[in-house]
Amino acid sequence: MDNTYKKDWYLPRALLKSVEPLENVTDDTYFEPEMLRTSLENNKTYIKVMQKKFHNFKLIEIMNELEVKEHFTFIHPFYGIGKYQRIFISDNMEYMLERLIN
DSSP states (O other): OOOGGGSTTSOSEEEEEOSSOOSSOOHHHHSOHHHHOOSSTTOOOHHHHSOOEEEEEEEEEEEETTEEEEEEEEEEEEOOTTSEEEEEEOTTSSOEEEEEEO
16 A cells, blocks of 8 residues: 555645646636726736636545545636746635745
8 A cells, every 4th residue: 555645745735737728718707807907008917918828726635545535626827837836725725825926
């Protein structure tokens, strides 16, 4: 029996990202209109400038060697490999913190 998932260094949960981006999700459908609004005519918001694709994310937990529990799934922007994007989820799974450096 392999108990790798029970080692001290192993995190209790894993966040998975779908390989293929979602084609039907855009900035306009994902973000609130207030986040995309600008006060100047030829201005762009930070959200519109950032290159990203939207993916399905899934938070899972390995319960034992035969069971994997899916806690929740959500759609979220992915800014690409090589970009500094880190997503942290609290232990009680009520809060998500995203750290971005562009």
